[in-house]
Amino acid sequence: MSDPGIVVIGAGQAGGWAARTLRDEGFEGGIVVIGEEPYPPYERPPLSKEVLLGKEPAESSYLWPEGSFGDLGIELRTGVEATSIERAEKTVVLSDGGTIAYDKLLIATGGRVRRLPIQGETLEGVHYLRGIDDSAAIRADLGEGAKLVVIGGGWIGLEVAAAARMLGADVVVVEALEQLCGRALTPDLATYLLDVHRGRGVDVRLGTTVEALTGESRVSGARLSGGETVPATAAVIGIGIVPNVELAEAAGLEVQNGIVVDALCRTSDPDIFAAGDVTNHPNGLLGRNIRLESWENAQNQGIAAAKAMLGGETPYCEIPWFWSDQYDVNIQLVGLPADIEETVTRGNRADGSFVEFYMKDGKIDGAAAIDNPRDIRFAKRLMQAEKTVDPAALADPSVKLQTLLRG
Amino acid sequence: MSDIEFHAVAKTADLDDGEAIQVIVGKKEIAIYNLEGTYYATDDICTHAYASLADGYIEGDSIECPLHGGCFDIKTGKALTPPVTEDLKVYEIKIDGEDILVGVPG
Numbered sequence: 335m336s337d338p339g340i341v342v343i344g345a346g347q348a349g350g351w352a353a354r355t356l357r358d359e360g361f362e363g364g365i366v367v368i369g370e371e372p373y374p375p376y377e378r379p380p381l382s383k384e385v386l387l388g389k390e391p392a393e394s395s396y397l398w399p400e401g402s403f404g405d406l407g408i409e410l411r412t413g414v415e416a417t418s419i420e421r422a423e424k425t426v427v428l429s430d431g432g433t434i435a436y437d438k439l440l441i442a443t444g445g446r447v448r449r450l451p452i453q454g455e456t457l458e459g460v461h462y463l464r465g466i467d468d469s470a471a472i473r474a475d476l477g478e479g480a481k482l483v484v485i486g487g488g489w490i491g492l493e494v495a496a497a498a499r500m501l502g503a504d505v506v507v508v509e510a511l512e513q514l515c516g517r518a519l520t521p522d523l524a525t526y527l528l529d530v531h532r533g534r535g536v537d538v539r540l541g542t543t544v545e546a547l548t549g550e551s552r553v554s555g556a557r558l559s560g561g562e563t564v565p566a567t568a569a570v571i572g573i574g575i576v577p578n579v580e581l582a583e584a585a586g587l588e589v590q591n592g593i594v595v596d597a598l599c600r601t602s603d604p605d606i607f608a609a610g611d612v613t614n615h616p617n618g619l620l621g622r623n624i625r626l627e628s629w630e631n632a633q634n635q636g637i638a639a640a641k642a643m644l645g646g647e648t649p650y651c652e653i654p655w656f657w658s659d660q661y662d663v664n665i666q667l668v669g670l671p672a673d674i675e676e677t678v679t680r681g682n683r684a685d686g687s688f689v690e691f692y693m694k695d696g697k698i699d700g701a702a703a704i705d706n707p708r709d710i711r712f713a714k715r716l717m718q719a720e721k722t723v724d725p726a727a728l729a730d731p732s733v734k735l736q737t738l739l740r741g
Numbered sequence: 742m743s744d745i746e747f748h749a750v751a752k753t754a755d756l757d758d759g760e761a762i763q764v765i766v767g768k769k770e771i772a773i774y775n776l777e778g779t780y781y782a783t784d785d786i787c788t789h790a791y792a793s794l795a796d797g798y799i800e801g802d803s804i805e806c807p808l809h810g811g812c813f814d815i816k817t818g819k820a821l822t823p824p825v826t827e828d829l830k831v832y833e834i835k836i837d838g839e840d841i842l843v844g845v846p847g
Contacts, residue, residue: 351823377824398826630810633823657808664808707807711798736759 338435339364340643341426343416343581344442347629348610348636350375350397352440355640357406365408366434368426371465372413374400379629381469382493383659387500388473392466416443419585421603438643441582441593441601441608442636445575445627450485454547459568463490464575475568476501483556483566485544487514489658490572492531496660499534506537506564508544508556518656518667520674523690523702526683530663537564575627577612590614592625597649599639609639618651619718620670630655653717655710664703666710669717671700678725681706689713696722715739747835747842753780754839761804763795766845771832773841774815776802780834781815782843788820788827 340356342349345367353367353375369375376395384390393400403410415429419439426434447462454460461472472494476482480503484491487509495505513524514531531538539558547569548555555563579589588594588602592614599607599615610632614625631654638650657666663686671692681688689703691713697720701713712735716723719739727733750764756775763785764771772785772795783804785793792808799805803812803821811825818829833844 397824637823655810707792708796708798711805711807711810715798715800734757 337363338424338437339366340438340440341365341434341436342367342440342442343419343426344440344444344610344612345369345371345373345375345410345412346442346444346610347375347377347397347632348444348639349440349442351633351636352442352609352640352643353403353408354398354406355637356644357408359641359644359646361644363437367403367408367410368414368416368428368434369410369412370415371467373466374398374403374410374412376466377629378464379657381466382463382490382497385466386469386473386494386497392470395466416581419581419606421585421606424605437605439606440599440639440643441606441612442610442632442639443578443581444611444632445577447571448574448576450544450571450573452544452546454549454553455571457547457549458552459549459566460547460553461568461570463494463570463572472568472570476503478502479567480504481565481567482506483508483544483547483553483564483569484572485556485569486572486574487511487538487540488517488572488574489515489656491570492527492660493658494570494572495531495536496534499536500661504537505535506539506556506566507531508539508542508558510541510543512541514538514540519702520677520690520692522677523704526704527660527665530660534661575611577625579612582606582608582612594623597651598642598647599635599650600642607639607643609635615650617654618649619653624654624670626654628654628656653714655714657707664705664707666703666707667700668702668710668714669698669700674699676725678728680709680729680731691725691728693725698723698728709735712736712739744847745833745844746847747833747844749837749840749842751841752839753836753841755841756780759799761795761797761799763793764843766843769845771843771845772804773834773843774799774804776815780836780841782832782834783813783815783818783829787811787825788829789825794829 375397380395418427482498482503484507543559544556546557557563577592582593583589593608611627674692676693678691687705689709692700703710761774770785774781787806796807797804805812812821818831835842
């Protein structure tokens with residue numbers, strides 16, 4: 335048996351980028367990546383956008399062409415699950431009965447969908463969206479005459495709603511809170527997004543829950559909290575994810591809203607690292623611990639973890655950034671603004687292209703943009719530089735943001 | 742190479758230092774950049790996903806894609822940071838008076 339090398343549990347965005355980075359950084363030992371799904375590492379954002387719309391095949395979401403890992407001497411074992419981590423022996427036990435020894439281990443197990451335990455949840459035509467197979471199953475239910483009920487007015491729910499409308503389905507979105515994307519958007523911007531969806535013909539019900547999904551073997555309706563039953567030929571539940579911490583927990587690692595890691599992605603065991611959606615990690619720029627469910631964090635923390643596993647000492651610290659595409663509207667957010675003191679708007683909402691800067695102590699604490707990705711990049715730079723900026727200059731489109739960054 | 746054709750696509754005054762614009766030559770989207778008074782051209786569409794790099798963020802000699810933040814070297818087209826791994830094509834630029842000409846295979 336060869337010397338144990340690095341084992342990565344999880345073949346998603348974080349695990350995939352970590353494995354690739356280990357090689358890019360010159361690591362020559364063995365690398366084994368374990369993935370439950372039958373696919374090579376892929377990114378999930380297209381699954382609720384281009385892939386769901388049928389504009390791109392599922393393979394377009396692969397991080398690298400199939401076979402790339404083999405070419406890099408990375409062993410990718412798909413369709414198999416890690417069932418336990420034996421820290422004393424430094425081995426990972428697999429669902430197929432195999433055992434793999436590790437010198438260093440990365441846990442990149444991500445998250446799984448949060449289930450909604452209501453009556454009818456397991457009826458045919460009721461979906462969750464996390465993986466390639468889910469996206470394909472939803473798409474198959476969005477044919478001619480489809481009536482889709484989306485439970486949850488967050489990013490996933492709204493992206494699915496948008497894709498379904500673009501494919502011609504009737505769509506009802508049911509959101510328990512009084513606004514869309516309650517964790518991420520200001521009420522004002524949430525209202526803008528609500529108008530976007532209503533303008534495209536989506537029936538959005540705020541402050542409403544689904545009490546049951548009805549139907550014999552296949553879903554035929556959704557009974558709402560007001561008592562009304564809306565007809566449905568399919569339903570998608572998008573109410574968030576739950577971090578897959580069980581392996582780490584069973585192995586005795588510190589877990590608290592995710593696997594607790596430091597800025598070098600180290601868990602409470604010095605030979606075990608973690609990255610991606612599953613980690614609760616410190617963010618020096620924000621001055622607090624966060625757990626992020628984002629594409630960028632999965633990629634960049636995966637890269638950071640790989641470097642740290644090879645002895646790197648650069649702390650992982652970035653300002654969180656998110657995006658969504660709904661219809662032809664691109665939404666981008668930067669930061670996790672809390673206690674907003676002032677909102678500065680640049681651009682014109684009526685034109686459908688603007689940025690809101692959320693100010694705190696004279697600095698930008700976060701920003702959100704509708705169809706203005708470029709200004710978000712400047713906002714991120716201004717935040718990283720911790721620049722004090724004049725709100726009047728930010729609001730003035732004739733003032734180029736470059737000049738604020740240079741000034 | 743003789744099969745490169747130069748097309749007047751913009752005026753030098755169209756771009757300030759540190760700015761980029763998209764131009765269309767035939768069916769090809771090309772980004773033109775001004776780096777301290779010198780003009781460069783690359784493919785405009787990111788090699789990772791469909792986004793116009795001309796809407797991106799220029800820092801030094803690199804352009805950051807507005808969609809996912811991948812960076813390319815403007816002068817060489819080289820992919821610099823994830824998620825981009827495939828390089829951009831670069832095109833030759835000529836300046837004729839106020840005109841910016843970009844050389845594209847005919």
